[in-house]
Amino acid sequence: MLRAKAWRAVRVATESRLSGGPSPEELPRLAQEAAQLAETALASLAPRAIEDPRAIGWQVPNCRPGCHFCCYEQVNVTPPEVFSLADHIRANWSEGRIRSLRKKLTAAASLSRGLDHEAYFAARIRCPLLDSEDRCSVYAVRPLMCRAYNSLDVAACERAAKNPSKPAHQRGVRTNGTIHGIMDGAFGGLKEALGKSGRQEFLPNLVVALHQALDNPELQRRWLAGKQVFQ
Ligand code: SF4
Secondary structure, eight states: OHHHHHHHHHHHHHHHHHHTOOOGGGHHHHHHHHHHHHHHHHHTTHHHHHHOGGGGTOOOOOOOTTOOTTTTSOOOBOHHHHHHHHHHHHHHSOHHHHHHHHHHHHHHHHHHTTOOHHHHHHTTOOOTTBOTTSOBTTGGGOOHHHHHOOOSOHHHHHHHHHSTTSOGGGSOOOOOHHHHHHHHHHHHHHHHHHHHTTSOOOBSOHHHHHHHHHHOTTHHHHHHTTOOOOO
């Protein structure tokens, strides 16, 4: 139900913005609005999560800053999310820091090309956006699927990291389904609206996509014109 609501809200908001003929510079806002709608929906549940957690199936995640077991997963993204990340990095990071990120992205992209989700996790490719303290360096603008991921048991995440070849369904990591559902619904709504507009809407691998977008600011204009700009 909550997933469906988030899906619809984001689809409608994205369709409306696309119908207004956005400029390439405005594209990051599509991702930011989707995240904002999902975060607002989640925040509105807070009182019920305290007073009547069972009514919304609420279980408290074990996730903490610096815990990064899940940042070795392959992250699915949409183009506006990638543009939002690239914009944020260009606007806020020093040239030296961007150079260092580029190197990490090049290495991670080359290791990850052609891998499916299981093989990617097994390959232990650390997200290049993790900082030296194992925190997400783009937390405020992180992708929706990163927002969706959560765990009720950090020990299960640790066991999964130690046995990365185990298929996902055997890793035993349980999640708060309400958080996952809202973020996944927002992702679905964004993707659906982009697809309906005839533009490339789904990118399986954040690392490969960000590597491309960071190197080529022209991508936003070409994507908006309907070109298949991402590999
Ligand atoms: S973007 Fe941030 S939250 Fe997502 S995998 Fe990378 S470091 Fe982790």
